[in-house]
Amino acid sequence: MKLDKDYWEEKWESKKTGWDIGYSSPAIEAYLSHYQNTEAKVLIPGCGNAYEIDVLWKLGFRNVTILDFAPTAVQILKDKCKEMKGVSVICEDFFNHHGTYDLIIEQTFFCAIPPSLRIKYADKMHELLNKDGxxxxxxxxxxxxxxxPPFGGSISEYKLIFEKYFEIQKMEECYNSIQSRRGSEIFINFKKEI
Incomplete structure (x- = not known):
């Protein structure tokens, strides 16, 4: 199975989006509600329905990029965000994306890519983040x-991947996961230092 643009587009066209919980993750929402810098440049890669955009918008963030490479998902988001000035919706492969960001939100993207691409993912995230991002x-x-997909893993596996690129400030069991994911999710907060 090739997890390419056509694979994900078929999922969107046939409405086989079982990863979609229908709203933003409570853990992400809780973090954003305490994030002070609404001027920050924010990226949501592999964004799907990008429910987090509603949270960001209500909190006053106006420099947000949401990215997916399934055209159907992107069109849905373009329609949804057309009145949101400062929100860019891009149809592009994450690994080809260029830009610099202060905050990147990870929600069901990492688990959708093959594990063989995880080091490339960490490297690309490092490239896209500003210092202290x-x-x-x-x-x-x-x-x-x-x-x-989804592809799972463990804290020990993730630590080996990310500690080369980031200061791991938090990687622990998520206390406010949705009911169906309780006990099987971790919250992450990785900081780029160099």
Missing amino acids: RIIGVMFNRNFKESG
Whole structure:
């Protein structure tokens, strides 16, 4: 199975979006509500329905880029965000994206890419972040019986990937996961220092 643009577009066209919980993650929402800098440049890669955009908008963020490479998902977001000045919706492969950001929100993107691309993901995140920039969000802390996506993993695996690129400020069990993911999710907060 090739997890390319066509694969994800077919999921969107056939409405097979089982990863979509229908609202923003409570853990991400809680973090954003305490994030002081509304001038920050924010990226949501592999954004899907990007429910976090509503939270960011209500909090006053006006420099947000949301990125997906499934055209159907992007069109839905372009329609949704057309009145939101300062929100850019881009149809592009994350690994080809250029820009610099202060905050990147991780929500069901890392688990959607093949594990063989995880080091490339960490490297690209490092490239996209400004000094002192952060990746925050949720990741699975479990393995799945079926071959993915989603692809699982563990804190020890993730630490080996990310500690080369970031100061790991938080990577622990998520206390405010949605009910169906309780006990199987971690909250992350990684800071770029160099």
